[in-house]
Amino acid sequence: MTTEKQVLDRIERIRRRRPVVREERITLAHGSGGKATRNLIDAIFLEAFRNPLLAPLEDGATLALGSSRAVFTTDAFVVSPLFFPGGDIGDLAVNGTVNDLAVCGARPLYLSAGFILEEGFPIGDLRRIVASMAAAAEMAGVSIVTGDTKVVQRGKADGCYVTTAGVGVVDRPATLSISAAQPGDAVIVSGPIGEHGVAIMLARGELGIEADTLSDTAPLNGLVADLLDTLPTQVRTLRDATRGGVATVLNEVATASGVTVVMDEESVPVRPEVTGVCELLGIDPLYVACEGRLVAVVDGEHAERAVDIMRSHPAGAEAAIIGWVGEDPPGLVLLRTAFGGTRIVDMLVGDPLPRIC
Amino acid sequence: MTTEKQVLDRIERIRRRRPVVREERITLAHGSGGKATRNLIDAIFLEAFRNPLLAPLEDGATLALGSSRAVFTTDAFVVSPLFFPGGDIGDLAVNGTVNDLAVCGARPLYLSAGFILEEGFPIGDLRRIVASMAAAAEMAGVSIVTGDTKVVQRGKADGCYVTTAGVGVVDRPATLSISAAQPGDAVIVSGPIGEHGVAIMLARGELGIEADTLSDTAPLNGLVADLLDTLPTQVRTLRDATRGGVATVLNEVATASGVTVVMDEESVPVRPEVTGVCELLGIDPLYVACEGRLVAVVDGEHAERAVDIMRSHPAGAEAAIIGWVGEDPPGLVLLRTAFGGTRIVDMLVGDPLPRIC
Amino acid sequence: MCLGIPGELVGIVEEHTDLAMVDVSGVRRRINMGLLADDDLKPGDWVLVHVGFALSKISESEAKAVMDMLHGIGQAYTDEIDALKESDIS
Amino acid sequence: MCLGIPGELVGIVEEHTDLAMVDVSGVRRRINMGLLADDDLKPGDWVLVHVGFALSKISESEAKAVMDMLHGIGQAYTDEIDALKESDIS
Amino acid sequence: MRFVDEFRDADTARALAAGISARCEPGRRYKFMEVCGGHTHTIYKHGIEDYLPEAVTLVHGPGCPVCVIPMGRVDDAIHIARQPDVIMTSFGDMMRVPGGESTFLDAKAEGADIRMVYSPLDALKIARTNPDRRVVFMAIGFETTAPSTAVTVLRAAEEGIENFSVFCNHVLIIPAIKAILDSPDLRLDGFIGPGHVSTIIGCRPYEFIARDYGQPFVVAGFEPLDILHSVHMLLGQLAEGRGEVENQYARVVPWDGNRIAMEAIGTVMRVRPHFEWRGLGFISHSALGMAEEYAAFDAERIFDIPGTRIADPKACQCGEVLKGVLKPWECKVFGTACTPETPIGTCMVSSEGACAAYYNFGRFSRERVREATRA
Amino acid sequence: MRFVDEFRDADTARALAAGISARCEPGRRYKFMEVCGGHTHTIYKHGIEDYLPEAVTLVHGPGCPVCVIPMGRVDDAIHIARQPDVIMTSFGDMMRVPGGESTFLDAKAEGADIRMVYSPLDALKIARTNPDRRVVFMAIGFETTAPSTAVTVLRAAEEGIENFSVFCNHVLIIPAIKAILDSPDLRLDGFIGPGHVSTIIGCRPYEFIARDYGQPFVVAGFEPLDILHSVHMLLGQLAEGRGEVENQYARVVPWDGNRIAMEAIGTVMRVRPHFEWRGLGFISHSALGMAEEYAAFDAERIFDIPGTRIADPKACQCGEVLKGVLKPWECKVFGTACTPETPIGTCMVSSEGACAAYYNFGRFSRERVREATRA
Numbered sequence A, B: 001m002t003t004e005k006q007v008l009d010r011i012e013r014i015r016r017r018r019p020v021v022r023e024e025r026i027t028l029a030h031g032s033g034g035k036a037t038r039n040l041i042d043a044i045f046l047e048a049f050r051n052p053l054l055a056p057l058e059d060g061a062t063l064a065l066g067s068s069r070a071v072f073t074t075d076a077f078v079v080s081p082l083f084f085p086g087g088d089i090g091d092l093a094v095n096g097t098v099n100d101l102a103v104c105g106a107r108p109l110y111l112s113a114g115f116i117l118e119e120g121f122p123i124g125d126l127r128r129i130v131a132s133m134a135a136a137a138e139m140a141g142v143s144i145v146t147g148d149t150k151v152v153q154r155g156k157a158d159g160c161y162v163t164t165a166g167v168g169v170v171d172r173p174a175t176l177s178i179s180a181a182q183p184g185d186a187v188i189v190s191g192p193i194g195e196h197g198v199a200i201m202l203a204r205g206e207l208g209i210e211a212d213t214l215s216d217t218a219p220l221n222g223l224v225a226d227l228l229d230t231l232p233t234q235v236r237t238l239r240d241a242t243r244g245g246v247a248t249v250l251n252e253v254a255t256a257s258g259v260t261v262v263m264d265e266e267s268v269p270v271r272p273e274v275t276g277v278c279e280l281l282g283i284d285p286l287y288v289a290c291e292g293r294l295v296a297v298v299d300g301e302h303a304e305r306a307v308d309i310m311r312s313h314p315a316g317a318e319a320a321i322i323g324w325v326g327e328d329p330p331g332l333v334l335l336r337t338a339f340g341g342t343r344i345v346d347m348l349v350g351d352p353l354p355r356i357c
Numbered sequence C, D: 001m002c003l004g005i006p007g008e009l010v011g012i013v014e015e016h017t018d019l020a021m022v023d024v025s026g027v028r029r030r031i032n033m034g035l036l037a038d039d040d041l042k043p044g045d046w047v048l049v050h051v052g053f054a055l056s057k058i059s060e061s062e063a064k065a066v067m068d069m070l071h072g073i074g075q076a077y078t079d080e081i082d083a084l085k086e087s088d089i090s
Numbered sequence E, F: 001m002r003f004v005d006e007f008r009d010a011d012t013a014r015a016l017a018a019g020i021s022a023r024c025e026p027g028r029r030y031k032f033m034e035v036c037g038g039h040t041h042t043i044y045k046h047g048i049e050d051y052l053p054e055a056v057t058l059v060h061g062p063g064c065p066v067c068v069i070p071m072g073r074v075d076d077a078i079h080i081a082r083q084p085d086v087i088m089t090s091f092g093d094m095m096r097v098p099g100g101e102s103t104f105l106d107a108k109a110e111g112a113d114i115r116m117v118y119s120p121l122d123a124l125k126i127a128r129t130n131p132d133r134r135v136v137f138m139a140i141g142f143e144t145t146a147p148s149t150a151v152t153v154l155r156a157a158e159e160g161i162e163n164f165s166v167f168c169n170h171v172l173i174i175p176a177i178k179a180i181l182d183s184p185d186l187r188l189d190g191f192i193g194p195g196h197v198s199t200i201i202g203c204r205p206y207e208f209i210a211r212d213y214g215q216p217f218v219v220a221g222f223e224p225l226d227i228l229h230s231v232h233m234l235l236g237q238l239a240e241g242r243g244e245v246e247n248q249y250a251r252v253v254p255w256d257g258n259r260i261a262m263e264a265i266g267t268v269m270r271v272r273p274h275f276e277w278r279g280l281g282f283i284s285h286s287a288l289g290m291a292e293e294y295a296a297f298d299a300e301r302i303f304d305i306p307g308t309r310i311a312d313p314k315a316c317q318c319g320e321v322l323k324g325v326l327k328p329w330e331c332k333v334f335g336t337a338c339t340p341e342t343p344i345g346t347c348m349v350s351s352e353g354a355c356a357a358y359y360n361f362g363r364f365s366r367e368r369v370r371e372a373t374r375a
């Protein structure tokens, strides 16, 4: 007779297989940042574009350009609404790309911006977005050096989409990688989670819920620089916890590094309003997007030091150790619940949440 | 009494003023590639992002990265229909960015791809697009190294939009610039014009016109490399003649370089079917987009050589000298018509043509 | 599906629509109070919220009674734990 | 607006819809021939096309007559030009 | 959060766990069924099983209203949603529930206008602001949710909103429990009763369970201490040889339920003669349909519905899982062919479904997880 | 392209230009008006003026049907287009024509469903495939275009397509020419007659011009040699002291026009008692409206149209330009306030408008351009 253990082992083997996309059409789940997104990327994009720079699926690709090392990244921003408490699509588009460069260990320098505008979009709104982008670029110390604008017929977009790409230089011999986490490392988050996603959900007005939640959108390159200046090799992995939230980032770490990540629910910073909204809607803040929160995997010996460094930067004032890295079972994220129990924290299966970035 | 000359001089002065955007909403004209697009870019984007790398509005920005020089560019692709005779949005998105790098004198190396997919988009179509991108990248010798995918609600896009950005290295001490044209230079086009734009218009099926026109989408980096290998400093300006066509490129040259560009209508290569469609619809092929045609301004002494080089490359088999650069009046493009007359060829005023790239 | 969350009544019940503002951890939503017309609700009362409706008024005394009982269970363990708490200096 | 283009009739007129295929420089479109029902159209005839309708049948003899006349005007100049043409070796 | 945080206290849990162990008779094994999917979710989400001794097993019952919707009803709903003038509305839980051919999410991707709502009142609001469309609310849920639907219909009638209707799939808990009690292959030692259903129906309807079947039945709250407390109470009854209905959740559940809510249901809805439950088959008097008097709001009467009947897939063992006969991992397709991404049975869809909860939260053996999470 | 390329031959043009110069009386100046905007466009596009001696000036007449639409009619059309169930269709030329407040392009950006068509039959096709929408064709153009509209309406009636209508703005060339001939401030030596209008109406309707006003009138084709040839013919009439109607464009224009087309117009449309022309004011019997019998297809009857009347902007001197009294550059706002991007008058909108043609193609003095383009 088959035992529970045999069944569970078989499942883990199956999970490690190359995913296939069985659906015939794109659904919202493919954009959720969870499993369906990952399957789409693996089975369609990685498969077709196969090359060693894309394959590790870091937040950006590290390139040799002449004698220099650079990081190159891109993100498309389709957030709705375009303007929300704490930010707008403009600063989101700048910060998002700045952060992807920063977490790859690069000093962000140059951004491109591609706009897709819907016929009828108010030019006043475009001015606001562009001004936000300029301010965010200034704050992050980057320049928007090239761009493109397309206009589509009314009804073929949602006002304004922005795709930014970014280039940064790698000055230090960093070994940052999603697959570099090691047993004994600590997991740190730079501040309270889920605020961006909750702010967006509420800003749509459809839920009738009111709360004072602001998006956490912010550039993280300063914080990352501080961290890497002091702990250049002790920092293993950096990620900004965007679509899919902290849980998704840690699942990626666990899978890529072949380790267990153990989270301690009680030490994960979550503001009460975020908890309130999540309880009301029955969602888990671990999966809710941030746009200005860093997840860092750091050599356990230097974890306290890393938290201190973060806390002395405004973007990391509420940094906290939220877990650690173990050896077995590889590829899984486990949670010690505040209640004192334990459970798995899996990749999100396509929850059709509203568009958040 | 005011003379005609006084009036015309006053107009030219006014035309040189910084443009303002008076409209309250985005219209299709802002995406046409003509004057409205240019005004939007000048008055809103340049104004807000002001920095010396963006200001020249080349097809890409030339960056110092460590000790290397690189070019960085982006384009958003929203073409409708997604699949058309001669290509699809996938190879268009790769070739467009490869070409923008090439015309800045860079060797295209790395591309990013940001996808905005509409809920309900057939995954089979996505596979086709991605396969096209992979094939185009292979042909151009570039790698797609980073990307992003977003899904928007049904009715908030038109199937699939792709924004590519690209990075290339500058190996040679090129002085290519939109403002480098000099009196005595020759103007060369690498092949028959307007085929892409016509192929797209017909592919939409709304005009009921049938013709065997194929899009000219193609990578130009090989052709450019051949040209610059032999004539590194004699080539002044390179552009791919996309939105707005050859006429728009030459207007940009005339304005930025402060020269007159004189075109000889008879020597501009146009295939009969393109002429036929343009005559039927009352449009001018000089303004119709190409996606694989190079416009080169070359030292007049070496123009024949440049044409020979182009003609020995498959992408330039039908290259031709189509005009020359003069001194006065600065900022204007003039045309010697096939009929033997002369006229101005101005920037396009927002003709609401269908989405072509 | 049967997700129900305690919230505090922070506004007056609006006559026509039966709606009142309820606060959940600093988050507010208008909730339909029609099913609790028999209860004598006032601001400060707590209700159980489900899909936009208040299903029942929460009894603070019953809640306290259960907590007291729970604290009574396994008294020995609780003593131990209290001792532990006092020694906690974090 | 009054744009009219010569095109060659390359298909049969479809009875019900009055439509026929017309070729303009290798480009084909179905054109309404209803306004030329009085003319006896056949493939190879040329018509003037305007907003999807054929407005008139083009007379080849009239065209030739005009061209002949034009070539006759300023015969002196034409002779000169013919000489020029012969010397053109490109 | 008040009434929440105090019921999640780990110290109290440890004390209570000790009490539970102390109440277990050495060598005896206990099998309790939590009827409600909300409980299943809580158990996994908080890792409550870590506090239970080996001797106590929790069995996940049929109380996930999403999980019991037969595939044919989903197809019928999609059929309605595909009418060009229809806006279909439902709770987010429904979006990925598989019908015979597709899900709401698929139908939406193919062009149907399907919108998630938080409350049936939001669906009514959509009807109010889209007078040229027909807005259908796909109503699912036990007695907990039925009153909200009923009140919404009453309001629609009051306001004369004619473009609003309900595709009623409300199910009743008592017939389901009875079906399980009557199932020959089942051995249970007691029930953790559905707390939120009971706010509406009260505790009396369960009395037959104690009386006729001699089973202890404790109506329980949804915080982890509530569950542990209920287990403690069930063990107490067993130790004392009692089989009674007890109310652990008295802070929320009045013994007599909610009169107004019951009346609203009684006005707007009627008990159907029978209704199909996924995995359990047809059960008499187990669901609510719209009353004749509210026919104008009844999507089943308004739309020409195919009334699709689709047999559960052969591989699917949801019925056994719902009855607690099989543990999720014992189903042959669990975790391989049937996963939350590609659910075959509905227990794999909602996070309240036994299979999904086990897959998402508990897929590893408890010892291994406990081992791994030791700091 | 046959019938095109041979009429663009530069060698023949040089010969013809010599012939034209030879026909000019020394010291005499000639002012010919090309009535049709298509001619204006051809003249600039091919640089025909480069072949004309100083003594010959071409004056651009009122024959751009887009340019003469009064602003109020544009506003009325936008009013119709804004009705939520309406699809407004028109030729691309209309998109940027300014009304009192906005253009079709603006209205489209604000949400109106406005679509460009190549043919009125395409508008009818849109009506056929959108039975739940009302499809309106904004009909513009002279007699050249009116038959196409008429035939389309006849087909709609035949097929019983009830959701199609025409907002009729067809104008008539003869009253416009007459208005110009009667204008006191005008001195002309002859007319280059509208070739494509004449395919429909023939050449007879112009006979009064020769007879009553003694002006030579040559119906001309649209290729550049046609224009030069016509100038040559006009000079010939003047040299011989004749004032007649001649047909340069006999390859296309039958002397008697197109009977079927005239009948189609006569069936579907009626001459309006008067109609406002931008810049020229009201002209009697100068436009076509829909006939009573086709009221079902008449947008003016179907829709509640404000019938807006808007005075031309003060700065606008389109009237003078349309009559050939002013050259475009002599208008005070030309090229400064009024440009193709921000047109004040309609002559600046269509590429057939005198101001737009001059701005886009001829803005520099001919000498300077000739100088600059010398190889």
Ligand code: SF4
Residues within 6 Å of the ligand: E315, E316, E317, E318, E319, E321, E328, E331, E332, E333, E334, E335, E338, E339, E343, E344, E345, E346, E347, E348, E349, E355
């Ligand atoms: S694994 Fe799937 S098919 Fe098997 S019982 Fe669970 S939900 Fe049903």
Ligand code: SF4
Residues within 6 Å of the ligand: F315, F316, F317, F318, F319, F321, F328, F331, F332, F333, F334, F335, F338, F339, F343, F344, F345, F346, F347, F348, F349, F355
């Ligand atoms: S410049 Fe403008 S306002 Fe003046 S006549 Fe021309 S179109 Fe009319």
Ligand SMILES: [Mg+2]
Residues within 6 Å of the ligand: A059, A060, A073, A074, A075, A100, B147, B148
């Ligand atoms: Mg990225």
Ligand SMILES: [Mg+2]
Residues within 6 Å of the ligand: A059, A075, A096, A097, A100, A242
């Ligand atoms: Mg990112």
Ligand SMILES: [Mg+2]
Residues within 6 Å of the ligand: A059, A099, A100, A239, A240, A241, A242
């Ligand atoms: Mg990232």
Ligand SMILES: [Mg+2]
Residues within 6 Å of the ligand: A147, A148, A149, B074, B075, B076
């Ligand atoms: Mg571009």
Ligand SMILES: [Mg+2]
Residues within 6 Å of the ligand: A147, A148, B059, B060, B073, B074, B075, B100
């Ligand atoms: Mg570019």
Ligand SMILES: [Mg+2]
Residues within 6 Å of the ligand: B059, B075, B096, B097, B100, B242
């Ligand atoms: Mg480009």
Ligand SMILES: [Mg+2]
Residues within 6 Å of the ligand: B059, B099, B100, B239, B240, B241, B242
């Ligand atoms: Mg370019």
Ligand SMILES: [Mg+2]
Residues within 6 Å of the ligand: A074, A075, A076, B147, B148, B149
């Ligand atoms: Mg991304």
Ligand SMILES: [Mg+2]
Residues within 6 Å of the ligand: A282, A283, E092, E093, E351
């Ligand atoms: Mg859920």
Ligand SMILES: [Mg+2]
Residues within 6 Å of the ligand: B282, F092, F093, F351
């Ligand atoms: Mg035009």
